[in-house]
Amino acid sequence: MDEAAAIARLKSCGVIPVxxxxxxxxxxxxxxxxxxxxxxxxxxxxxxxxxxxxxxAIARSVPKALAVAGTVVTPAQVSQVKDAGAQAVVSPGFSESVDEALRKAGLPWLPGVATASDCMRAVAAGRTTAKFFPAEQAGGPPALKALSGPFPQMSFCPTGGVGLKNLGDYLALPQVICVGGSWLVPADAIASGDWNRITTLAREAKEAFLKFRG
Structure with missing residues (x-):
């Protein structure tokens, strides 16, 4: 899958479960x-x-799902996730060595940015779609709106402290293509196999997204 197609899937999904x-x-x-x-x-x-x-397992057995590897921080992990069947990669920050490894692997990448300096490095490498992380701690929607002034070419997936209560504040910004969060995949529900709860949370998240972007 090329980068444009992966970004289109993220935009269409709207809420990315972490x-x-x-x-x-x-x-x-x-x-x-x-x-x-x-x-x-x-x-x-x-x-x-x-x-x-x-x-x-997801890449192999759930063809309807885009299998994304998150928290990839080293070139060695790039090789691991490619071998596992990852179709895209997300990182909490930007690294030139990880950028190079992902280009060689041919995998779409959302590097993490939180500051203007991070954005400068991403843009210099030709990366114009990024994960804004940690979103709330980095200043939330006001900070993201401010960053979009000097970096109008960039689009973002805010993650970190995002949930149903503030999802709309991020989606109100045109530079935001989707949001990410762990609230729809709580650890206790996964551990107990409460799949109905996961489906309900996913449906609520999708409905909330469509309310703002439908």
């Missing part, structure tokens, strides 16, 4: 539950040992 998973055996059911609720992008963060296996 998944921290402890048991790879639950990954496929989790992805199916999200898809049932209208969320067809799944970002599996590399924060737990089970992440690579979980990512691979």
């Amino acid at each position: 998944v921290v998973i402890e048991d790879a055996g639950r990954a496929v059911d989790l992805a199916h539950a999200l898809v049932a609720g209208g969320i067809d992008v799944v970002e599996v963060t590399l924060r737990r040992p089970a992440a690579i296996e979980a990512l691979a």
